[in-house]
Amino acid sequence: MGFLKTCVLRRNACTAVCFWRRQVVQKPSVRKISTTSPRSTVMPAWVIDKYGSNEVLRFTQNMMIPMIHYPNEVIIKVHAASINPIDVNMRSGYGATALNxxxxxxxxxxxxxxxxxxxxxxxxxxxxxxGLDVRYFKPGDEVSHKPKSLTHAQAASLPYVALTAWSAINKIGGLHDKNCAGKRVLILGASGGVGTFAIQVMKAWDAHVTAVCSQDASELVRKLGADDVIDYKSGNMEEQLKYLKPFDFILDSVGGSTETWALNFLKKWSGATYVTLVTPFLLNMDRLGIADGMLQTGVTVGSKTLKHFWQGVHYRWAFFMASGPYLDDIAELVDAGKIQPVIEKTFPFSKVPEAFLKVERGHARGKTVVSVV
Ligand SMILES: NC(=O)c1ccc[n+]([C@@H]2O[C@H](COP(=O)([O-])OP(=O)(O)OC[C@H]3O[C@@H](n4cnc5c(N)ncnc54)[C@H](OP(=O)(O)O)[C@@H]3O)[C@@H](O)[C@H]2O)c1
Structure with missing residues (x-):
């Protein structure tokens, strides 16, 4: 976590994720590529020198600030950042094969x-x-483009969970503002970062939302708009769900054993879809290498999709998907008061390891944010 990030600024790319820079297949340009000369200064940052537990996080004052390598990149001075479970997992080496x-x-x-x-x-x-090809942003812009009504800390809590939920609900689930009214939606893991965002977007689109969470989170999810709330710790989930009408869409951000029973509560033969965010995609590559890992992933998702297809429901995996236009749509919903950031705790930059520990301990009630500037 550093003060500055280099980001690709194609309109269809998430501007918050520095890794995406490496995705661009472009030859380095010999012409001048940036509005200003590269700086040769350093910045404070939290880094790791090896994978491991929280002790591997190291503070340095001397991280070289990033430089623009391609003409479609920008450098952002980070005012706030938020931490996601994947950041904690990556500290321990998760996903290293694919990310390298x-x-x-x-x-x-x-x-x-x-x-x-x-x-x-x-x-x-x-x-x-x-970079010289950047048209949509200019120096001084608050990114990406930040909802006007939010502080930087609030804005930093949204992009990753919002674009993940958006990908699952809209891209994979096919739901949008015009076809959602009255649809019955079940959200598993409703009290976390993704869940608290998903409830709100589903309610903004007039769906009927049943939220599954721990009892102590029920007030929070009701405030966000959930119509029904189920405490997954208060008894057998299947027993509790069988008295409810079947669902058109299930978003699962819990994973594990949930997929052995959740699909039984979808409407049959009506296009109803279960989408899970918890997949073995990166783990397979870590364990088996790129080629065998991808093969294993394809076989697993293919066989599960087919099995459920014959039972009259759709089974899908979803992933975070970078998208500038989606972020703009989300910013509109935020500025219209339909979605609010849910921040559980904010840490100063000096306490980044504590913020990681908080996320690692689980039981999130919304997001954990780090205030940098
Ligand atoms: N595929 C992708 O690209 C992608 C992207 C983002 C996230 N994810 C994954 O999606 C999951 C959720 O992400 P997140 O950021 O929302 O995590 P999070 O903020 O840590 O939230 C997880 C929430 O689930 C609750 N929970 C745990 N067990 C539950 C259960 N059995 N039933 C209902 N709720 C339960 C937790 O609270 P309690 O334990 O107190 O109940 C917590 O509120 C993570 O596994 C993450 O890795 C995947």
């Missing part, structure tokens, strides 16, 4: 050359410098 491939598709670097590694993906800040 993304950073270094030709495998030129030797193992371990990703260090010192700066973790984190969600930021809100101010554009400091733009």
């Amino acid at each position: 491939m993304k950073r270094d598709p030709l495998h030129i670097k030797i193992k371990g050359e990703e260090f010192p590694l700066t973790l984190g993906r969600d930021v809100s800040g101010v554009v400091m410098e733009c």
Whole structure:
């Protein structure tokens, strides 16, 4: 987690995630690519030098600030960041195989050359410098484009969970503001970062929302608009759900054993869809390598999809999907008062390891944010 990030600013890319820079297949340009000359200063940052438990987080005052490498990148001064479960998992090495491939598709670097590694993906800040092809942003802009009604800390809590929920609900689930009215939606893991956002977007689109969470989170999810709330700790889930009408859509951000029973509560033969966010995609690659991991993933998702298809329901996996236009749609809903950020706790930059521990302990009630500036 550093003060500055380099981000790709294609209109269809999430501007908050520095790793996406490596995704762009472009030859480095020989012409001048940025509005200003590269700076040769350093910045404070939290980095890791190896994967492991929270002790591997190290503070440095001397991280080189990023430079613009491609003309469609910008440099953002980070004012606030939020931490997601994947950041904690990546600290421990989760997803390293796939992410190293993304950073270094030709495998030129030797193992371990990703260090010192700066973790984190969600930021809100101010554009400091733009590549020469950047049209949609200019130095001084609050990104990406930040909802006007929010502080940087509030804005930083949204992009990753919002774009993940949006991908699951809209891209994979096919739901949108015009076809959602009255649809019955079940959200598993409703009290976390993704769940608290998903409830609100579903209610903004007039769906009927049943939220599954712990009892102590029921007031929170009702305030966000949930129509029915089920405490998953108060008894057998299947017993509790069988008295409710079947669902058109299930968003699962819990995973594990949930998919052995959740699909039984979808309407049959009506296009109803179960979407899970908890998949073995990155783990398979860590364990089996890129090719075998992808093969295993394809076989697993293919066989599950087919099995449920013959039972009259759709089974799908969803992933975070970078999208500038979606972020703009989300910003509109926020500025219209239909979605509010749910921040459980804010830590100062000096306490980043405590923020990681908070997320690692689980039981989130919304998001954990780090205030940087
Ligand atoms: N596929 C992707 O691209 C993608 C993207 C983002 C997130 N994810 C995954 O999605 C999951 C959720 O992410 P998140 O950011 O929302 O996590 P989070 O903020 O940690 O929230 C998880 C929530 O689930 C609750 N919970 C735990 N067990 C539950 C159960 N059996 N039934 C109902 N609720 C339960 C937790 O509270 P209690 O334990 O107190 O009940 C917590 O509020 C994570 O596993 C994450 O890795 C995947």
